[in-house]
Amino acid sequence: MMDVGRHPRVELLTNSDVDEVSGFVGNFRVRIRKRARYVNESECTACAECEKVCPVSVPDEYQQGLSSRKAIYLPFPQAVPSAYVLNMDDCLGADPIACGKCVEVCEKKCINMDAEDEFLDVEVGTIIVATGLEVYDPREQDEYGYARFQNVITSMEFERLICAGGPTEGHLVRPGDRKRPKRIGFVQCVGSRAPARGAPYCSNICCMNTVKDTLLISEHYPDSESFVFYTDIRAFGKGFEDLYRRSREVGVHYVRGLPGHVVENPESGQIRVDVENTLTGELEHYDLDMLVLSIGMVPRTNGSSKLKELLALSATSDGFVMEAHPKLKPVDAPTRGVYFAGCVESPKDVKDSVTQASAAAARAGALLSAGKVQIEAITAQIHTEECNFCGRCARVCPYGAITAPNKKEKKYPMVIQAACAGCGTCSAECPADTITMKHFSDDQYIHQVDAILAEKPMEKVVAFACNWCSYAGGDMAGTSRLQYPASVRLIRTMCSGRVDEEFIWHAFETGAPLVLLSGCHFADCHYINAVTWTQQRVEKIWNQMEKLGIRPERLQLEWISAAEGQKFAKVMRELDAMLKEVTEEEVEETKKIVAEWQREKREKEAKKKAKAASNKEEALAGAGSAGKEA
Amino acid sequence: MAEQVMFYCLRCGHRFPVLHDSREVKERTCPKCLSNSVRKETPAAIEAREKRGRAG
Numbered sequence: 001m002m003d004v005g006r007h008p009r010v011e012l013l014t015n016s017d018v019d020e021v022s023g024f025v026g027n028f029r030v031r032i033r034k035r036a037r038y039v040n041e042s043e044c045t046a047c048a049e050c051e052k053v054c055p056v057s058v059p060d061e062y063q064q065g066l067s068s069r070k071a072i073y074l075p076f077p078q079a080v081p082s083a084y085v086l087n088m089d090d091c092l093g094a095d096p097i098a099c100g101k102c103v104e105v106c107e108k109k110c111i112n113m114d115a116e117d118e119f120l121d122v123e124v125g126t127i128i129v130a131t132g133l134e135v136y137d138p139r140e141q142d143e144y145g146y147a148r149f150q151n152v153i154t155s156m157e158f159e160r161l162i163c164a165g166g167p168t169e170g171h172l173v174r175p176g177d178r179k180r181p182k183r184i185g186f187v188q189c190v191g192s193r194a195p196a197r198g199a200p201y202c203s204n205i206c207c208m209n210t211v212k213d214t215l216l217i218s219e220h221y222p223d224s225e226s227f228v229f230y231t232d233i234r235a236f237g238k239g240f241e242d243l244y245r246r247s248r249e250v251g252v253h254y255v256r257g258l259p260g261h262v263v264e265n266p267e268s269g270q271i272r273v274d275v276e277n278t279l280t281g282e283l284e285h286y287d288l289d290m291l292v293l294s295i296g297m298v299p300r301t302n303g304s305s306k307l308k309e310l311l312a313l314s315a316t317s318d319g320f321v322m323e324a325h326p327k328l329k330p331v332d333a334p335t336r337g338v339y340f341a342g343c344v345e346s347p348k349d350v351k352d353s354v355t356q357a358s359a360a361a362a363r364a365g366a367l368l369s370a371g372k373v374q375i376e377a378i379t380a381q382i383h384t385e386e387c388n389f390c391g392r393c394a395r396v397c398p399y400g401a402i403t404a405p406n407k408k409e410k411k412y413p414m415v416i417q418a419a420c421a422g423c424g425t426c427s428a429e430c431p432a433d434t435i436t437m438k439h440f441s442d443d444q445y446i447h448q449v450d451a452i453l454a455e456k457p458m459e460k461v462v463a464f465a466c467n468w469c470s471y472a473g474g475d476m477a478g479t480s481r482l483q484y485p486a487s488v489r490l491i492r493t494m495c496s497g498r499v500d501e502e503f504i505w506h507a508f509e510t511g512a513p514l515v516l517l518s519g520c521h522f523a524d525c526h527y528i529n530a531v532t533w534t535q536q537r538v539e540k541i542w543n544q545m546e547k548l549g550i551r552p553e554r555l556q557l558e559w560i561s562a563a564e565g566q567k568f569a570k571v572m573r574e575l576d577a578m579l580k581e582v583t584e585e586e587v588e589e590t591k592k593i594v595a596e597w598q599r600e601k602r603e604k605e606a607k608k609k610a611k612a613a614s615n616k617e618e619a620l621a622g623a624g625s626a627g628k629e630a
Numbered sequence: 631m632a633e634q635v636m637f638y639c640l641r642c643g644h645r646f647p648v649l650h651d652s653r654e655v656k657e658r659t660c661p662k663c664l665s666n667s668v669r670k671e672t673p674a675a676i677e678a679r680e681k682r683g684r685a686g
Contacts (some may be wrong), residue, residue: 117634177680521657522656535657536655539670542669547674549678551682552640552669553667555640555667556665558665558667559665559666571665574663578641
């Protein structure tokens, strides 16, 4: 951290938040709110005189509340910059009657109670998100008694207790009576691998953290005994299995089973743990001096949703940010020029965090040193003459690549070509049909539909499949030599979000008995969340089909990943079976209904346009005559 | 606010309850045939299906 703080080409902004992000890869403009520190960090020598006179005492967050700090304090001993900070929420104020002692005592006069937040605008080429995570709050699992018993602590609190820089200077004592605990229990998976309470995933580091703690206890206090209550010990990674074996060799007791009942003796502070040992099938009781809950990791909540919104990031089902590709682009965000490092992406240990941070820095460096970026060939283009300023394109764009229009200022939406990934959701969602995709126009799709249905339409299923998942799933089925009927005819789209309602209605109007719309699973969507718009659009079409008296079953929706060749073949077989249930009469009836409905729709639109045009003419004529009179 | 609603599958016709939040768009699967062509059951949908059933 000190190296970063001293580096001539690194500007370190602590106590700061990202307020706004605009622009695109290579040209991001970031507005940073530098929160008031109330202490001039370049002048402060960290002499601690202010801290000595401060009368306020509050729990120290860094020490997990196990010791106290003052309202003016150094966040932690190795803090960079090494300067004090004043927490105004805790401070009594500058008014001398209230307090103001720190201001009086500071010889360098670096405390300014009237300081305000500063805003900085910086231009950057790439952004690395490394906002970390939070720890699980074990109060939810009341059976462990964390909130009720003093000698039940979390693994984070235990870390502070055994740390030389901690509140006890590394001497292990239990919080209840400050006596040294001799029998210490560790409960694993508190808040991890528990879908009902906590997180469904494994938090990755807790097992090895406990193994390390037990070894540390055995080395420093050989007369102590440690008990680990676990579901499974996950010791994968270089050297970890060896560490686990050493822990067992020094006599740490590993009990397979999680405690069902924990009570504390109010007089002695002893903890009694009842646990079913799932290896022996017996109920066992353990009397302990202290119980440590090995708490899991959860995604950050504070400020995280704002950052996701600013950078157009999406989250996986567990709440951590989603990478552009879990295997091939594990440090890239779907938004170009944005990278991830550390636990913002998933729970990981120091080694993995450093590895990912190095990878993110290398990715960012490679992009910046190239000096230019290669943009997608298939991008959106807005033909502003028909635009009605509804702003839907800007709202649906997963990348924030379209600037919002403003009718009053006659500001049309604009596509930032470098940020557009070419999903085509804007084109499909535009109610005025003013957006076209370069190299993949609406007409090209319509002609493909026409070509499919030109001969023997009753034997065909018109299927729209996204390039990255469903179409690749078809490839997988093919390379795996899986048999599926030839009745399904695929039209490749970059994203299922590109499939305009009109393509589907055109297929029905042309005589398609069955239409399939297929895309990526929500978590795999190549275009962040474009697939959610697909689903909403399909639901809308189903409703309309029902209103028109067409069976919604004739439009099928399926999420198929690139690896799901089996599913692809299964779905195609099912659709082939469904195809046989559609009669020629039904298709003919549908053709008539859709044609009539489309005709009515076109007439309404034409009337609307004519009315708008006449209103415009009248307004112009009115303005002209007013001008003459004047 | 999530509420318990009935969904039905447009592939196999299976009806099943789902905890549904209208503000949330999420991937849904029919528990019987694993199809993603599932849809919220509405009075209009039931009526239309019954009508088609009678006609069929």
